[in-house]
Amino acid sequence: MSQGADRQPVLEADALSLRFGAVHALRSVSIHVLEGQIHAVIGPNGAGKSSLLNCLSGFYRPQSGSVRFRGKDISILAPHHRAALGIGRTFQGIQTYPSMTARENILSGFHCRMATGILGALIYWGRVRSEEETFSERAEAIIDFLELEEQRHAVVGDLPYGLRKRVDLGRALALEPKVLVMDEPMAGMSTEEKGDLARFILDIREALGIPVVLVEHDMEVVMAISDRVTVVDFGEVIxxxxxxxxxxxPRVVAAYLGGNVA
Ligand SMILES: Nc1ncnc2c1ncn2[C@@H]1O[C@H](COP(=O)(O)OP(=O)(O)OP(=O)(O)O)[C@@H](O)[C@H]1O
Ligand SMILES: [Mg+2]
Known part of the structure; x- marks a missing residue:
């Protein structure tokens, strides 16, 4: 486990407040994700966990508060700009293209890093070819890392759930994120699939050096792999x-013994 007060913050949110009409999804929520750490966000259903992740990656715009990435205020940046800076993201549920192969899905993750636009592509064939070769090599590296060699050419829609989620993770890694934000990556997985994914998340921190922000309901997994935990209840950090x-x-014990945790 990586503790350490000397670690730099990579992704920080301060005093985020977010309302949807009468619903107060976040009330002055702060989170400080440090380099080299796995930071879990836990809490009951509807507590505001996904809302917090959406504020970090720019899909939701809080009414007040700020988000910083490596010390720079990114509060006004759109999601694709945050992604280009290095904030990678996976969502609740499956985001893969079911009729494409695992490799094609991972390659689709490079899309927003392509330096060459369509006009550029017409003019600079050489550059496009070398870009494609680079992406192809990187996709192979991700396939090796996630142990997807056998599924490389499998149509993703035919794969079991756990492997589809792994391809989804591969697509997020294609962006070469500086921090990876994952919303319930293990939901709906078998115990064995959860174990595999937990191992990959630890490897992402250890071998790739990428810090991870993770929403997870399985407390056993949270306790086993997290360096820090932020607990949210009714839109507040408790x-x-x-x-x-x-x-x-005591507040966490009370919230959980209250029986409102999935
Ligand atoms: N786009 C939206 N429009 C309206 N209300 C929303 C929206 N997104 C979230 N909410 C509301 O904000 C509150 C927090 O929702 P959020 O999805 O962040 O919870 P969560 O902790 O991720 O829950 P779960 O564990 O079920 O995924 C809920 O009351 C939800 O209905
Ligand atoms: Mg959620």
Whole structure:
């Protein structure tokens, strides 16, 4: 586990407030994700976890508060600009293209990094070819990393759920993110699939050096792989700390024993 007060923050949100009409989804929520750490966001259904992740990646615009990436204020940046800066994202559910192969899905992740537009592509054949070769090599590296060699040419719609989610992760990694934001990547997985994905998430932190922000309901997984945990309840942060610290926090115990956690 990586503790350490000397770690730099990579992705920070301060005092985010977000309303949808009468619903107060976030009330002055702050989170500080540090380099080299897996930071879990937990809380009951409807607590505001996805809303928080959407504010980090720019899909939701909070009414107040700020978001910083590596110290730079990115609050006004659109999602694709944040993605280009290095904020990678996977969503609740499946985001892959079912009729494409695993490799094609991963290649589709490079799209927003393509330096050459259509006009450029017509003029600079050489550049396009070398870009394609580079992306092809990187896609192969991701396939190796995620142990998807056997599924490389399989149509994603035919794959079991756990492998489809792994392809989805490969697509996010294609962006070469500086931080990866994942919303319930293990929902609906078998225990074995969860174990595999937990191992890959640890590898993403260790081998690739990419910090991860992760919403997860499975407390066993959260306790096993997280360096820090932020607990959200009714749009508010009720606790933040190491897994050991939050698990004995009376507000967290009360929220969870209240029986409103999935
Ligand atoms: N686009 C939206 N429009 C209206 N209300 C929304 C929207 N997104 C979220 N909400 C509301 O904000 C609150 C927080 O929702 P959010 O999806 O962030 O919760 P969550 O913690 O991710 O829940 P779950 O564990 O079920 O995924 C809920 O009351 C939800 O209905
Ligand atoms: Mg959610």
């Amino acid at each position: 606790a933040s700390g190491t897994p050991a610290e939050v698990s004995i926090n």
